[in-house]
Amino acid sequence: MPSEYPRVPVETLYSFMRDVFIGCGVPVDDAATCADVLITSDRRGIESHGIGRLKLYFDRIRKGIQQPTTNFEIIRETPTTAVVDGHHGMGQVIGVRSMELAIAKAQKFGMGSVAVRNSTHFGIAGYYPLMAIKAGMIGMAFTNARPSIAPTFGVQPMLGTNPIAFGAPTDEDCPFLFDGATSITQRGKFEVLARKGQPARPGWAINDRGETITDAEQVLQGFARDAAALLPLGGAGEDLAGYKGYDLATIVEILSASLQQGKFLWDLSGIAPDGKTQPNYLGHFFMAIQIEAFCPLADFKHSTGEIIRQLRASRKAPGQNRIFTAGEKEYYSEIETAKTGIAIVPNLQKDILEMQQALHLDQYKFPF
Incomplete structure:
Protein backbone atom coordinates (compact mmCIF):
# COMPACT_ATOMS: atom_id res chain seq x y z
CA MET A 1 0.00 0.00 0.00
CA PRO A 2 1.39 3.45 -0.93
CA SER A 3 3.32 5.10 1.88
CA GLU A 4 1.46 8.39 1.40
CA TYR A 5 -1.66 7.01 3.03
CA PRO A 6 -1.83 7.99 6.71
CA ARG A 7 -1.46 5.18 9.21
CA VAL A 8 -3.31 4.61 12.46
CA PRO A 9 -1.85 2.53 15.32
CA VAL A 10 -3.42 -0.90 15.73
CA GLU A 11 -4.60 -0.24 19.29
CA THR A 12 -6.23 3.06 18.31
CA LEU A 13 -8.08 1.45 15.43
CA TYR A 14 -9.22 -1.45 17.63
CA SER A 15 -10.51 0.94 20.32
CA PHE A 16 -12.33 3.05 17.74
CA MET A 17 -14.07 0.04 16.23
CA ARG A 18 -15.05 -1.23 19.67
CA ASP A 19 -16.51 2.17 20.54
CA VAL A 20 -18.41 2.35 17.25
CA PHE A 21 -20.00 -1.01 18.00
CA ILE A 22 -20.86 0.14 21.54
CA GLY A 23 -22.33 3.33 20.09
CA CYS A 24 -24.52 1.19 17.84
CA GLY A 25 -25.92 -0.66 20.86
CA VAL A 26 -23.66 -3.71 20.92
CA PRO A 27 -22.93 -4.82 24.53
CA VAL A 28 -19.41 -3.97 25.69
CA ASP A 29 -17.99 -7.51 25.73
CA ASP A 30 -19.56 -8.32 22.38
CA ALA A 31 -18.25 -5.06 20.93
CA ALA A 32 -14.74 -6.08 21.99
CA THR A 33 -15.21 -9.44 20.27
CA CYS A 34 -16.40 -7.82 17.04
CA ALA A 35 -13.54 -5.32 17.06
CA ASP A 36 -10.98 -8.06 17.70
CA VAL A 37 -12.16 -10.04 14.67
CA LEU A 38 -11.94 -6.93 12.48
CA ILE A 39 -8.55 -5.75 13.75
CA THR A 40 -7.15 -9.26 13.25
CA SER A 41 -8.00 -8.88 9.57
CA ASP A 42 -6.22 -5.51 9.37
CA ARG A 43 -3.23 -6.78 11.31
CA ARG A 44 -2.88 -9.72 8.94
CA GLY A 45 -2.97 -7.44 5.88
CA ILE A 46 -6.47 -8.43 4.74
CA GLU A 47 -7.83 -4.99 3.81
CA SER A 48 -11.26 -6.24 2.78
CA HIS A 49 -12.53 -7.47 6.16
CA GLY A 50 -11.21 -5.08 8.80
CA ILE A 51 -11.88 -1.38 9.34
CA GLY A 52 -13.02 -1.34 5.70
CA ARG A 53 -16.10 -3.36 6.68
CA LEU A 54 -17.00 -1.36 9.81
CA LYS A 55 -19.35 0.97 7.93
CA LEU A 56 -21.23 -2.08 6.62
CA TYR A 57 -22.08 -3.19 10.16
CA PHE A 58 -22.78 0.41 11.24
CA ASP A 59 -25.33 0.81 8.43
CA ARG A 60 -26.93 -2.60 8.86
CA ILE A 61 -27.49 -2.14 12.59
CA ARG A 62 -29.01 1.30 12.02
CA LYS A 63 -31.33 -0.08 9.34
CA GLY A 64 -32.41 -2.96 11.58
CA ILE A 65 -30.99 -5.58 9.20
CA GLN A 66 -28.98 -7.12 12.03
CA GLN A 67 -29.42 -6.97 15.78
CA PRO A 68 -26.78 -5.37 18.04
CA THR A 69 -27.69 -7.70 20.91
CA THR A 185 -11.03 -13.40 -5.58
CA GLN A 186 -13.35 -12.33 -2.81
CA ARG A 187 -16.16 -9.81 -3.03
CA GLY A 188 -14.32 -7.62 -0.52
CA LYS A 189 -11.43 -7.22 -2.98
CA PHE A 190 -13.78 -5.36 -5.30
CA GLU A 191 -14.85 -3.13 -2.40
CA VAL A 192 -11.18 -2.30 -1.76
CA LEU A 193 -10.55 -1.59 -5.45
CA ALA A 194 -13.67 0.60 -5.67
CA ARG A 195 -12.50 2.64 -2.67
CA LYS A 196 -9.13 3.15 -4.35
CA GLY A 197 -10.64 3.84 -7.78
CA GLN A 198 -8.67 0.96 -9.29
CA PRO A 199 -9.82 -1.62 -11.87
CA ALA A 200 -10.11 -5.35 -11.30
CA ARG A 201 -8.16 -7.83 -13.40
CA PRO A 202 -9.75 -9.28 -16.54
CA GLY A 203 -11.21 -12.74 -15.93
CA TRP A 204 -12.31 -12.11 -12.35
CA ALA A 205 -15.91 -11.09 -13.08
CA ILE A 206 -18.41 -11.20 -15.94
CA ASN A 207 -21.58 -9.34 -16.96
CA ASP A 208 -24.89 -10.99 -17.80
CA ARG A 209 -23.65 -11.68 -21.33
CA GLY A 210 -20.60 -13.57 -20.08
CA GLU A 211 -18.18 -10.77 -20.98
CA THR A 212 -15.33 -9.91 -18.64
CA ILE A 213 -15.73 -6.63 -16.73
CA THR A 214 -13.05 -4.78 -14.76
CA ASP A 215 -14.89 -1.76 -13.33
CA ALA A 216 -15.03 -2.66 -9.61
CA GLU A 217 -17.98 -0.38 -8.87
CA GLN A 218 -19.91 -1.81 -11.82
CA VAL A 219 -19.32 -5.32 -10.48
CA LEU A 220 -20.53 -4.41 -6.99
CA GLN A 221 -23.66 -2.69 -8.25
CA GLY A 222 -24.31 -5.50 -10.71
CA PHE A 223 -24.59 -8.25 -8.08
CA ALA A 224 -27.99 -7.15 -6.79
CA ARG A 225 -29.32 -6.53 -10.31
CA ASP A 226 -28.28 -9.93 -11.71
CA ALA A 227 -26.00 -7.99 -14.03
CA ALA A 228 -22.58 -9.13 -12.77
CA ALA A 229 -21.05 -12.22 -11.23
CA LEU A 230 -17.70 -13.43 -9.96
CA GLY A 327 -0.79 -18.03 6.52
CA GLU A 328 2.90 -17.15 6.34
CA LYS A 329 2.52 -13.79 4.58
CA GLU A 330 -0.25 -12.84 7.01
CA TYR A 331 1.99 -13.79 9.95
CA TYR A 332 4.69 -11.44 8.70
CA SER A 333 2.09 -8.74 8.12
CA GLU A 334 1.09 -8.95 11.80
CA ILE A 335 4.68 -8.27 12.80
CA GLU A 336 4.90 -5.31 10.40
CA THR A 337 1.55 -3.65 11.21
CA ALA A 338 2.34 -3.81 14.94
CA LYS A 339 5.18 -1.40 14.14
CA THR A 340 3.69 0.74 11.39
CA GLY A 341 -0.04 0.79 12.06
CA ILE A 342 -2.81 0.40 9.47
CA ALA A 343 -2.88 2.50 6.29
CA ILE A 344 -6.21 4.25 5.63
CA VAL A 345 -7.17 5.14 2.05
CA PRO A 346 -9.09 8.41 1.36
CA ASN A 347 -12.56 6.91 0.83
CA LEU A 348 -12.19 4.89 4.01
CA GLN A 349 -11.13 8.04 5.85
CA LYS A 350 -14.50 9.55 4.94
CA ASP A 351 -16.36 6.56 6.37
CA ILE A 352 -14.37 6.71 9.61
CA LEU A 353 -15.01 10.42 10.05
CA GLU A 354 -18.70 9.96 9.30
CA MET A 355 -19.06 7.29 12.01
CA GLN A 356 -16.97 9.33 14.43
CA GLN A 357 -19.19 12.36 13.95
CA ALA A 358 -22.45 10.40 14.12
CA LEU A 359 -21.47 8.78 17.44
CA HIS A 360 -19.64 11.83 18.87
CA LEU A 361 -16.38 9.93 19.38
CA ASP A 362 -14.41 13.13 19.67
CA GLN A 363 -11.65 11.57 21.76
CA TYR A 364 -10.06 10.12 18.62
CA LYS A 365 -7.64 12.36 16.72
CA PHE A 366 -6.94 10.75 13.36
CA PRO A 367 -4.13 11.92 11.04
CA PHE A 368 -6.63 12.82 8.30
Whole structure:
Protein backbone atom coordinates (compact mmCIF):
# COMPACT_ATOMS: atom_id res chain seq x y z
CA MET A 1 0.00 0.00 0.00
CA PRO A 2 1.39 3.45 -0.93
CA SER A 3 3.32 5.10 1.88
CA GLU A 4 1.46 8.39 1.40
CA TYR A 5 -1.66 7.01 3.03
CA PRO A 6 -1.83 7.99 6.71
CA ARG A 7 -1.46 5.18 9.21
CA VAL A 8 -3.31 4.61 12.46
CA PRO A 9 -1.85 2.53 15.32
CA VAL A 10 -3.42 -0.90 15.73
CA GLU A 11 -4.60 -0.24 19.29
CA THR A 12 -6.23 3.06 18.31
CA LEU A 13 -8.08 1.45 15.43
CA TYR A 14 -9.22 -1.45 17.63
CA SER A 15 -10.51 0.94 20.32
CA PHE A 16 -12.33 3.05 17.74
CA MET A 17 -14.07 0.04 16.23
CA ARG A 18 -15.05 -1.23 19.67
CA ASP A 19 -16.51 2.17 20.54
CA VAL A 20 -18.41 2.35 17.25
CA PHE A 21 -20.00 -1.01 18.00
CA ILE A 22 -20.86 0.14 21.54
CA GLY A 23 -22.33 3.33 20.09
CA CYS A 24 -24.52 1.19 17.84
CA GLY A 25 -25.92 -0.66 20.86
CA VAL A 26 -23.66 -3.71 20.92
CA PRO A 27 -22.93 -4.82 24.53
CA VAL A 28 -19.41 -3.97 25.69
CA ASP A 29 -17.99 -7.51 25.73
CA ASP A 30 -19.56 -8.32 22.38
CA ALA A 31 -18.25 -5.06 20.93
CA ALA A 32 -14.74 -6.08 21.99
CA THR A 33 -15.21 -9.44 20.27
CA CYS A 34 -16.40 -7.82 17.04
CA ALA A 35 -13.54 -5.32 17.06
CA ASP A 36 -10.98 -8.06 17.70
CA VAL A 37 -12.16 -10.04 14.67
CA LEU A 38 -11.94 -6.93 12.48
CA ILE A 39 -8.55 -5.75 13.75
CA THR A 40 -7.15 -9.26 13.25
CA SER A 41 -8.00 -8.88 9.57
CA ASP A 42 -6.22 -5.51 9.37
CA ARG A 43 -3.23 -6.78 11.31
CA ARG A 44 -2.88 -9.72 8.94
CA GLY A 45 -2.97 -7.44 5.88
CA ILE A 46 -6.47 -8.43 4.74
CA GLU A 47 -7.83 -4.99 3.81
CA SER A 48 -11.26 -6.24 2.78
CA HIS A 49 -12.53 -7.47 6.16
CA GLY A 50 -11.21 -5.08 8.80
CA ILE A 51 -11.88 -1.38 9.34
CA GLY A 52 -13.02 -1.34 5.70
CA ARG A 53 -16.10 -3.36 6.68
CA LEU A 54 -17.00 -1.36 9.81
CA LYS A 55 -19.35 0.97 7.93
CA LEU A 56 -21.23 -2.08 6.62
CA TYR A 57 -22.08 -3.19 10.16
CA PHE A 58 -22.78 0.41 11.24
CA ASP A 59 -25.33 0.81 8.43
CA ARG A 60 -26.93 -2.60 8.86
CA ILE A 61 -27.49 -2.14 12.59
CA ARG A 62 -29.01 1.30 12.02
CA LYS A 63 -31.33 -0.08 9.34
CA GLY A 64 -32.41 -2.96 11.58
CA ILE A 65 -30.99 -5.58 9.20
CA GLN A 66 -28.98 -7.12 12.03
CA GLN A 67 -29.42 -6.97 15.78
CA PRO A 68 -26.78 -5.37 18.04
CA THR A 69 -27.69 -7.70 20.91
CA THR A 70 -27.02 -11.33 20.01
CA ASN A 71 -29.48 -14.05 20.99
CA PHE A 72 -27.33 -17.17 20.71
CA GLU A 73 -29.80 -20.08 20.86
CA ILE A 74 -28.77 -23.74 20.79
CA ILE A 75 -31.76 -25.47 19.22
CA ARG A 76 -30.37 -29.00 18.89
CA GLU A 77 -27.39 -30.66 20.56
CA THR A 78 -25.50 -33.92 21.00
CA PRO A 79 -22.20 -34.52 22.81
CA THR A 80 -20.24 -33.72 19.62
CA THR A 81 -22.60 -31.47 17.62
CA ALA A 82 -24.89 -28.48 17.96
CA VAL A 83 -27.24 -26.44 15.80
CA VAL A 84 -27.39 -22.73 16.63
CA ASP A 85 -29.86 -20.02 15.64
CA GLY A 86 -28.16 -16.62 15.71
CA HIS A 87 -31.37 -14.60 15.28
CA HIS A 88 -29.58 -12.07 13.04
CA GLY A 89 -27.23 -10.96 15.82
CA MET A 90 -23.58 -10.00 15.44
CA GLY A 91 -21.86 -12.56 13.23
CA GLN A 92 -18.52 -12.26 15.01
CA VAL A 93 -20.13 -12.99 18.39
CA ILE A 94 -22.04 -15.93 16.94
CA GLY A 95 -18.88 -17.22 15.29
CA VAL A 96 -16.72 -16.98 18.41
CA ARG A 97 -19.32 -18.63 20.64
CA SER A 98 -19.88 -21.38 18.08
CA MET A 99 -16.17 -22.16 17.76
CA GLU A 100 -15.80 -22.08 21.55
CA LEU A 101 -18.61 -24.62 21.72
CA ALA A 102 -16.97 -26.81 19.06
CA ILE A 103 -13.63 -26.64 20.92
CA ALA A 104 -15.26 -27.57 24.23
CA LYS A 105 -16.90 -30.60 22.64
CA ALA A 106 -13.64 -31.63 20.99
CA GLN A 107 -11.81 -31.39 24.31
CA LYS A 108 -14.24 -33.92 25.81
CA PHE A 109 -15.05 -36.18 22.87
CA GLY A 110 -12.29 -35.70 20.27
CA MET A 111 -14.33 -33.71 17.76
CA GLY A 112 -16.87 -30.93 17.84
CA SER A 113 -19.04 -29.48 15.06
CA VAL A 114 -21.48 -26.58 15.18
CA ALA A 115 -23.89 -25.57 12.41
CA VAL A 116 -25.37 -22.05 12.49
CA ARG A 117 -28.37 -20.44 10.81
CA ASN A 118 -29.76 -16.91 10.78
CA SER A 119 -26.40 -15.26 11.32
CA THR A 120 -24.74 -12.23 9.75
CA HIS A 121 -21.32 -11.49 8.26
CA PHE A 122 -18.73 -12.88 10.69
CA GLY A 123 -15.49 -11.28 9.43
CA ILE A 124 -12.52 -13.29 8.21
CA ALA A 125 -13.18 -17.03 8.29
CA GLY A 126 -9.56 -17.63 9.34
CA TYR A 127 -10.17 -16.08 12.76
CA TYR A 128 -12.03 -19.17 13.94
CA PRO A 129 -9.44 -21.85 13.05
CA LEU A 130 -6.92 -19.64 14.86
CA MET A 131 -9.03 -20.12 18.00
CA ALA A 132 -8.72 -23.90 17.62
CA ILE A 133 -4.98 -23.64 16.95
CA LYS A 134 -4.51 -21.77 20.24
CA ALA A 135 -6.29 -24.68 21.94
CA GLY A 136 -3.88 -27.17 20.31
CA MET A 137 -6.43 -28.33 17.76
CA ILE A 138 -7.19 -28.37 14.06
CA GLY A 139 -9.94 -25.91 13.22
CA MET A 140 -12.21 -25.38 10.24
CA ALA A 141 -14.78 -22.73 9.39
CA PHE A 142 -17.13 -22.31 6.45
CA THR A 143 -19.78 -19.73 5.64
CA ASN A 144 -22.15 -18.94 2.83
CA ALA A 145 -22.65 -15.34 1.72
CA ARG A 146 -24.62 -12.98 -0.49
CA PRO A 147 -24.93 -14.28 -4.08
CA SER A 148 -21.95 -13.34 -6.23
CA ILE A 149 -20.48 -16.46 -7.94
CA ALA A 150 -21.97 -17.74 -11.20
CA PRO A 151 -22.06 -21.52 -11.66
CA THR A 152 -19.92 -22.96 -14.44
CA PHE A 153 -21.52 -22.12 -17.84
CA GLY A 154 -23.83 -19.63 -16.06
CA VAL A 155 -23.87 -15.84 -15.77
CA GLN A 156 -26.22 -15.28 -12.82
CA PRO A 157 -24.71 -14.71 -9.33
CA MET A 158 -26.05 -17.61 -7.29
CA LEU A 159 -23.47 -18.75 -4.73
CA GLY A 160 -21.64 -16.54 -2.27
CA THR A 161 -17.86 -16.31 -2.23
CA ASN A 162 -18.23 -19.10 0.35
CA PRO A 163 -14.77 -19.23 1.96
CA ILE A 164 -13.05 -22.30 3.30
CA ALA A 165 -10.77 -21.83 6.32
CA PHE A 166 -8.50 -24.56 7.71
CA GLY A 167 -5.87 -24.16 10.38
CA ALA A 168 -3.37 -26.43 12.10
CA PRO A 169 -0.62 -25.79 14.67
CA THR A 170 3.02 -26.39 13.79
CA ASP A 171 6.30 -26.41 15.69
CA GLU A 172 6.94 -22.89 14.34
CA ASP A 173 5.52 -19.60 15.61
CA CYS A 174 3.57 -19.38 12.34
CA PRO A 175 0.72 -21.92 12.09
CA PHE A 176 -0.61 -23.31 8.83
CA LEU A 177 -3.73 -21.28 8.07
CA PHE A 178 -5.63 -21.36 4.80
CA ASP A 179 -8.49 -18.89 4.40
CA GLY A 180 -9.74 -18.42 0.87
CA ALA A 181 -12.88 -17.68 -1.10
CA THR A 182 -14.09 -20.25 -3.61
CA SER A 183 -14.26 -17.50 -6.23
CA ILE A 184 -11.08 -16.33 -7.99
CA THR A 185 -11.03 -13.40 -5.58
CA GLN A 186 -13.35 -12.33 -2.81
CA ARG A 187 -16.16 -9.81 -3.03
CA GLY A 188 -14.32 -7.62 -0.52
CA LYS A 189 -11.43 -7.22 -2.98
CA PHE A 190 -13.78 -5.36 -5.30
CA GLU A 191 -14.85 -3.13 -2.40
CA VAL A 192 -11.18 -2.30 -1.76
CA LEU A 193 -10.55 -1.59 -5.45
CA ALA A 194 -13.67 0.60 -5.67
CA ARG A 195 -12.50 2.64 -2.67
CA LYS A 196 -9.13 3.15 -4.35
CA GLY A 197 -10.64 3.84 -7.78
CA GLN A 198 -8.67 0.96 -9.29
CA PRO A 199 -9.82 -1.62 -11.87
CA ALA A 200 -10.11 -5.35 -11.30
CA ARG A 201 -8.16 -7.83 -13.40
CA PRO A 202 -9.75 -9.28 -16.54
CA GLY A 203 -11.21 -12.74 -15.93
CA TRP A 204 -12.31 -12.11 -12.35
CA ALA A 205 -15.91 -11.09 -13.08
CA ILE A 206 -18.41 -11.20 -15.94
CA ASN A 207 -21.58 -9.34 -16.96
CA ASP A 208 -24.89 -10.99 -17.80
CA ARG A 209 -23.65 -11.68 -21.33
CA GLY A 210 -20.60 -13.57 -20.08
CA GLU A 211 -18.18 -10.77 -20.98
CA THR A 212 -15.33 -9.91 -18.64
CA ILE A 213 -15.73 -6.63 -16.73
CA THR A 214 -13.05 -4.78 -14.76
CA ASP A 215 -14.89 -1.76 -13.33
CA ALA A 216 -15.03 -2.66 -9.61
CA GLU A 217 -17.98 -0.38 -8.87
CA GLN A 218 -19.91 -1.81 -11.82
CA VAL A 219 -19.32 -5.32 -10.48
CA LEU A 220 -20.53 -4.41 -6.99
CA GLN A 221 -23.66 -2.69 -8.25
CA GLY A 222 -24.31 -5.50 -10.71
CA PHE A 223 -24.59 -8.25 -8.08
CA ALA A 224 -27.99 -7.15 -6.79
CA ARG A 225 -29.32 -6.53 -10.31
CA ASP A 226 -28.28 -9.93 -11.71
CA ALA A 227 -26.00 -7.99 -14.03
CA ALA A 228 -22.58 -9.13 -12.77
CA ALA A 229 -21.05 -12.22 -11.23
CA LEU A 230 -17.70 -13.43 -9.96
CA LEU A 231 -16.11 -16.46 -11.56
CA PRO A 232 -15.31 -19.51 -9.45
CA LEU A 233 -11.75 -20.68 -8.80
CA GLY A 234 -10.43 -21.83 -12.15
CA GLY A 235 -12.37 -19.22 -14.08
CA ALA A 236 -14.97 -19.51 -16.80
CA GLY A 237 -15.78 -22.84 -18.40
CA GLU A 238 -13.89 -26.09 -17.86
CA ASP A 239 -10.50 -25.53 -19.50
CA LEU A 240 -8.88 -24.46 -16.21
CA ALA A 241 -11.22 -26.56 -14.03
CA GLY A 242 -13.56 -23.74 -13.04
CA TYR A 243 -16.09 -26.43 -12.12
CA LYS A 244 -13.89 -27.29 -9.12
CA GLY A 245 -14.31 -23.82 -7.65
CA TYR A 246 -18.04 -23.99 -8.42
CA ASP A 247 -18.34 -27.36 -6.67
CA LEU A 248 -16.28 -26.23 -3.67
CA ALA A 249 -18.60 -23.23 -3.27
CA THR A 250 -21.57 -25.60 -3.42
CA ILE A 251 -20.03 -27.82 -0.73
CA VAL A 252 -19.73 -24.77 1.54
CA GLU A 253 -23.35 -23.85 0.75
CA ILE A 254 -24.52 -27.31 1.80
CA LEU A 255 -22.52 -27.21 5.06
CA SER A 256 -23.85 -23.70 5.76
CA ALA A 257 -27.52 -24.30 4.97
CA SER A 258 -28.65 -27.92 4.83
CA LEU A 259 -27.49 -29.24 8.23
CA GLN A 260 -29.01 -26.29 10.07
CA GLN A 261 -32.03 -25.99 7.74
CA GLY A 262 -31.13 -22.40 6.97
CA LYS A 263 -31.67 -20.30 3.88
CA PHE A 264 -29.44 -20.48 0.80
CA LEU A 265 -28.52 -18.99 -2.58
CA TRP A 266 -30.75 -16.03 -3.50
CA ASP A 267 -32.50 -16.03 -0.13
CA LEU A 268 -29.20 -14.64 1.22
CA SER A 269 -29.27 -11.56 -1.02
CA GLY A 270 -30.63 -9.24 1.67
CA ILE A 271 -33.38 -8.18 -0.72
CA ALA A 272 -37.00 -9.21 -0.10
CA PRO A 273 -39.38 -10.04 -2.98
CA ASP A 274 -40.88 -6.54 -2.66
CA GLY A 275 -37.42 -5.01 -3.16
CA LYS A 276 -36.96 -3.91 0.46
CA THR A 277 -33.87 -4.82 2.49
CA GLN A 278 -34.05 -7.77 4.84
CA PRO A 279 -31.63 -9.84 6.97
CA ASN A 280 -29.09 -11.94 5.07
CA TYR A 281 -29.90 -15.22 6.89
CA LEU A 282 -26.30 -16.41 6.64
CA GLY A 283 -25.21 -19.86 7.78
CA HIS A 284 -21.86 -21.11 9.10
CA PHE A 285 -20.24 -24.42 9.94
CA PHE A 286 -17.42 -24.86 12.46
CA MET A 287 -15.32 -27.88 13.35
CA ALA A 288 -12.61 -28.53 15.94
CA ILE A 289 -10.49 -31.69 16.00
CA GLN A 290 -8.61 -32.73 19.14
CA ILE A 291 -5.16 -33.73 17.85
CA GLU A 292 -4.30 -35.64 21.03
CA ALA A 293 -7.10 -38.08 20.16
CA PHE A 294 -4.98 -39.17 17.18
CA CYS A 295 -1.36 -38.63 18.19
CA PRO A 296 0.74 -36.60 20.64
CA LEU A 297 0.39 -32.88 19.92
CA ALA A 298 4.17 -32.35 19.81
CA ASP A 299 4.53 -35.08 17.17
CA PHE A 300 1.75 -33.58 15.08
CA LYS A 301 3.31 -30.13 15.26
CA HIS A 302 6.68 -31.50 14.20
CA SER A 303 5.25 -33.46 11.25
CA THR A 304 3.20 -30.49 10.08
CA GLY A 305 6.21 -28.22 10.49
CA GLU A 306 8.31 -30.59 8.38
CA ILE A 307 5.64 -30.63 5.66
CA ILE A 308 5.62 -26.85 5.31
CA ARG A 309 9.42 -26.55 5.60
CA GLN A 310 9.98 -29.08 2.82
CA LEU A 311 7.44 -27.28 0.63
CA ARG A 312 9.24 -23.96 1.15
CA ALA A 313 12.61 -25.57 0.44
CA SER A 314 11.56 -27.12 -2.88
CA ARG A 315 12.98 -25.85 -6.19
CA LYS A 316 11.83 -22.36 -7.09
CA ALA A 317 10.68 -21.08 -10.45
CA PRO A 318 13.07 -18.77 -12.33
CA GLY A 319 13.01 -15.25 -10.91
CA GLN A 320 11.32 -16.29 -7.66
CA ASN A 321 13.11 -15.75 -4.35
CA ARG A 322 11.06 -17.98 -2.09
CA ILE A 323 8.01 -20.21 -1.65
CA PHE A 324 5.38 -19.41 0.97
CA THR A 325 2.93 -21.65 2.82
CA ALA A 326 -0.61 -20.71 3.83
CA GLY A 327 -0.79 -18.03 6.52
CA GLU A 328 2.90 -17.15 6.34
CA LYS A 329 2.52 -13.79 4.58
CA GLU A 330 -0.25 -12.84 7.01
CA TYR A 331 1.99 -13.79 9.95
CA TYR A 332 4.69 -11.44 8.70
CA SER A 333 2.09 -8.74 8.12
CA GLU A 334 1.09 -8.95 11.80
CA ILE A 335 4.68 -8.27 12.80
CA GLU A 336 4.90 -5.31 10.40
CA THR A 337 1.55 -3.65 11.21
CA ALA A 338 2.34 -3.81 14.94
CA LYS A 339 5.18 -1.40 14.14
CA THR A 340 3.69 0.74 11.39
CA GLY A 341 -0.04 0.79 12.06
CA ILE A 342 -2.81 0.40 9.47
CA ALA A 343 -2.88 2.50 6.29
CA ILE A 344 -6.21 4.25 5.63
CA VAL A 345 -7.17 5.14 2.05
CA PRO A 346 -9.09 8.41 1.36
CA ASN A 347 -12.56 6.91 0.83
CA LEU A 348 -12.19 4.89 4.01
CA GLN A 349 -11.13 8.04 5.85
CA LYS A 350 -14.50 9.55 4.94
CA ASP A 351 -16.36 6.56 6.37
CA ILE A 352 -14.37 6.71 9.61
CA LEU A 353 -15.01 10.42 10.05
CA GLU A 354 -18.70 9.96 9.30
CA MET A 355 -19.06 7.29 12.01
CA GLN A 356 -16.97 9.33 14.43
CA GLN A 357 -19.19 12.36 13.95
CA ALA A 358 -22.45 10.40 14.12
CA LEU A 359 -21.47 8.78 17.44
CA HIS A 360 -19.64 11.83 18.87
CA LEU A 361 -16.38 9.93 19.38
CA ASP A 362 -14.41 13.13 19.67
CA GLN A 363 -11.65 11.57 21.76
CA TYR A 364 -10.06 10.12 18.62
CA LYS A 365 -7.64 12.36 16.72
CA PHE A 366 -6.94 10.75 13.36
CA PRO A 367 -4.13 11.92 11.04
CA PHE A 368 -6.63 12.82 8.30
